[in-house]
Amino acid sequence: xxxxxxxxxxxLCLLALFVMWESRTLPLGTWRQPGPAYFPVLxxxxxxxxxxxxxxxxxxxxxxxxxxxxxARQALxxxxxxxxxxxxxxxxxxxxxxxxxxxxxxxxxxxxxxLAAAVFAFALSFGSYYLFDTLLRVPLPRGPFGI
Amino acid sequence: MAETLQNLALxxxxxxxxxxxxxxxxxxxxxxxxxxxxGVGPLAGISLLLxxxxxxxxxxxxxxxxxxxxxxxxxxxxxxxxxxxxxxxxSVMTCIDGYAMARKGRAGAALAIAAIGSFIAGTGSVIALxxxxxxxxxxALRFGPPEYxxxxxxxxxxxxxxxxxxxxKSLAMAVLGLLLGMVGIDQMSGYFRFAYGVMELGDGxxxxxxxxxxxxxxEVLATAGQEVPPKVLKPKLRELLPSRQEWRDxxxxxxxxxxxxxxxxxxxxxxxIISSFVSYAVERRLSRHPEEFGQGAVAGVAGPESANNSAxxxxxxxxxxxxxxxxxxxxxxxxxxxxxxxxxGPLLITxxxxxxxxxxxxxxxxxxxxxxxxxxxxxxxxNVLRVPYSFLYPSIIMFCVVGVYAVxxxxxxxxxxxxxxxxxxxxxKLGFETAPIVLGAILAPMIxxxxxxxxxxxxxxxxxxxxxxxxxxxxxxxxxxxxLNLVSWMVRGLDWRRRIPLDEKGENL
Numbered sequence: 001x002x003x004x005x006x007x008x009x010x011x012l013c014l015l016a017l018f019v020m021w022e023s024r025t026l027p028l029g030t031w032r033q034p035g036p037a038y039f040p041v042l043x044x045x046x047x048x049x050x051x052x053x054x055x056x057x058x059x060x061x062x063x064x065x066x067x068x069x070x071x072a073r074q075a076l077x078x079x080x081x082x083x084x085x086x087x088x089x090x091x092x093x094x095x096x097x098x099x100x101x102x103x104x105x106x107x108x109x110x111x112x113x114x115l116a117a118a119v120f121a122f123a124l125s126f127g128s129y130y131l132f133d134t135l136l137r138v139p140l141p142r143g144p145f146g147i
Numbered sequence: 148m149a150e151t152l153q154n155l156a157l158x159x160x161x162x163x164x165x166x167x168x169x170x171x172x173x174x175x176x177x178x179x180x181x182x183x184x185x186g187v188g189p190l191a192g193i194s195l196l197l198x199x200x201x202x203x204x205x206x207x208x209x210x211x212x213x214x215x216x217x218x219x220x221x222x223x224x225x226x227x228x229x230x231x232x233x234x235x236x237x238s239v240m241t242c243i244d245g246y247a248m249a250r251k252g253r254a255g256a257a258l259a260i261a262a263i264g265s266f267i268a269g270t271g272s273v274i275a276l277x278x279x280x281x282x283x284x285x286x287a288l289r290f291g292p293p294e295y296x297x298x299x300x301x302x303x304x305x306x307x308x309x310x311x312x313x314x315x316k317s318l319a320m321a322v323l324g325l326l327l328g329m330v331g332i333d334q335m336s337g338y339f340r341f342a343y344g345v346m347e348l349g350d351g352x353x354x355x356x357x358x359x360x361x362x363x364x365x366e367v368l369a370t371a372g373q374e375v376p377p378k379v380l381k382p383k384l385r386e387l388l389p390s391r392q393e394w395r396d397x398x399x400x401x402x403x404x405x406x407x408x409x410x411x412x413x414x415x416x417x418x419x420i421i422s423s424f425v426s427y428a429v430e431r432r433l434s435r436h437p438e439e440f441g442q443g444a445v446a447g448v449a450g451p452e453s454a455n456n457s458a459x460x461x462x463x464x465x466x467x468x469x470x471x472x473x474x475x476x477x478x479x480x481x482x483x484x485x486x487x488x489x490x491x492g493p494l495l496i497t498x499x500x501x502x503x504x505x506x507x508x509x510x511x512x513x514x515x516x517x518x519x520x521x522x523x524x525x526x527x528x529x530n531v532l533r534v535p536y537s538f539l540y541p542s543i544i545m546f547c548v549v550g551v552y553a554v555x556x557x558x559x560x561x562x563x564x565x566x567x568x569x570x571x572x573x574x575x576k577l578g579f580e581t582a583p584i585v586l587g588a589i590l591a592p593m594i595x596x597x598x599x600x601x602x603x604x605x606x607x608x609x610x611x612x613x614x615x616x617x618x619x620x621x622x623x624x625x626x627x628x629x630x631l632n633l634v635s636w637m638v639r640g641l642d643w644r645r646r647i648p649l650d651e652k653g654e655n656l
Contacts, residue, residue, distance in 0.1 A: 030607065032607040033602075034598070036333035036338040039598060039599070047322045053319075074371035075368040075371040075572060079565065089558050098548075102541050112538075132549055137199065140553070
């Protein structure tokens with residue numbers, strides 16, 4: 001049966017093999033003078049063993065089919081909006097990016113009243129900029145026209 | 148003793164300066180708010196204000212950040228008791244009996260016991276920190292790379308053992324964290340590792356993006372689509388006084404929680420989270436009425452709340468005395484000190500006595516400040532919880548982005564936090580703990596350096612870790628933990644951690 005531990009164990013083993021493969025370009029060094037690849041390879045070997053153990057002992061874990069993914073769709077939307085923030089932060093500036101992201105989340109995702117969403121998004125994006133950038137002197141990126 | 152009192156007087160002369168008091172107050176208020184708000188943990192709060200401390204003196208900076216840490220521990224209990232939502236991870240155990248007490252109409256008493264327990268534990272553990280840190284710092288001068296390596300290894304083993312679920316899975320997560328810590332320039336050879344041409348990764352994956360992603364963003368993703376938050380119970384001021392019986396029931400758990408929390412706090416690991424779990428298990432085991440646990444047992448609130456506050460001070464012992472961060476929060480605080488040219492470690496106490504003793508004195512003052520803030524003003528803080536979740540989580544995302552971006556002014560860090568958030572969400576779904584990843588990532592550079600230096604010292608002989616008395620003893624402790632886990636795995640019924648049902652651990656909250 002496909003269980004959460006079987007999936008997790010397999011993923012860990014694959015990651016360990018990937019790290020070992022990627023470490024081939026770095027010098028391994030010797031026992032006396034370990035090189036930059038020494039510790040990552042050691043860790044990858046350990047992860048391979050632990051991943052295999054998780055897989056082997058994971059037969060009785062919760063079945064994957066039983067894991068509730070009810071919120072996954074909305075989580076994906078939130079992730080996409082966060083990715084937009086990453087793209088926009090230094091292109092559009094903090095205030096405009098946050099304004100757009102917050103408006104989208106509250107108005108379109110949470111289906112709140114447009115006016116309430118707009119007031120909230122404007123107050124939070126410009127207010128937080130004033131608090132952190134102006135008052136606390138934490139430099140936040142500006143966009144076109146210095147906004 | 149006279150010397151300690153003299154030093155403490157020096158500390159109070161620093162801590163009672165108006166500017167220090169002001170920053171301490173700001174830290175305590177922000178910390179309490181951070182603790183009250185679900186999803187924003189103390190780490191996110193500290194990360195958020197870290198850049199704002201760059202312009203302050205080292206003492207003001209550390210006092211403000213410690214105020215946030217302490218405040219979050221106090222504030223976290225409020226949401227647990229009134230809403231059954233842990234404001235931060237260490238308050239998970241308080242949800243069980245705290246909320247049950249609230250439903251019985253004893254919300255005020257539960258809040259008072261949590262606050263007073265936190266105050267007593269916080270003060271008691273500061274005394275222990277004050278007495279223990281200087282001799283430990285002297286002892287730490289005997290530590291070489293092999294001792295540091297085994298100490299850090301022991302920290303990871305303790306965290307994996309105490310995590311509650313499978314030790315193999317927790318260890319796998321710790322190793323994953325160590326691997327994440329391998330990204331960036333190798334400090335001994337200068338080679339770029341796993342950076343794939345991204346120059347910003349040269350300094351490695353930062354602690355803040357990893358932790359904010361795994362805890363903050365992952366929490367938002369996991370609770371996405373949540374409807375209106377549960378009803379908030381609002382206690383009146385006159386209901387805050389516990390009954391005589393409740394006082395009696397809380398005295399011993401507070402005492403035990405204080406000692407237990409401090410001892411767990413000293414060992415590198417996610418101290419304040421583990422300590423509340425262990426304290427709850429201990430209280431239930433020692434109770435004459437274990438059947439009351441889950442139904443509003445006073446000890447189920449007093450013990451874990453005292454333990455997590457005590458562990459907060461305990462966590463500062465290895466940070467101040469050894470220069471080893473015992474978790475993500477002390478690591479960020481260490482970073483804040485380093486910005487000011489202060490290196491925590493065995494020489495801190497002798498080289499920077501004003502800072503060390505000022506910090507100790509602040510903890511006394513901070514505890515008093517938080518007690519005064521939390522009890523009478525609980526109604527004000529509770530109002531924060533009335534913000535609908537559809538407005539709350541976008542705000543949390545915004546705070547996470549600002550906090551992560553502000554540390555280095557880098558969008559790459561925000562991307563890392565986002566990727567970590569997605570990873571944390573999937574790992575939670577698959578039943579893996581994420582705290583060991585963060586600790587692994589923090590300790591990775593130190594543990595690798597210590598291992599490579601040890602091997603260079605011993606001409607490649609791994610026996611160096613056994614042949615030296617301190618490292619040998621630490622290694623023996625680690626081996627004992629592995630053995631204990633193996634035994635309890637073979638005889639499942641003996642493992643106390645399995646006796647706490649899943650819903651009590653917070654998974655089903």
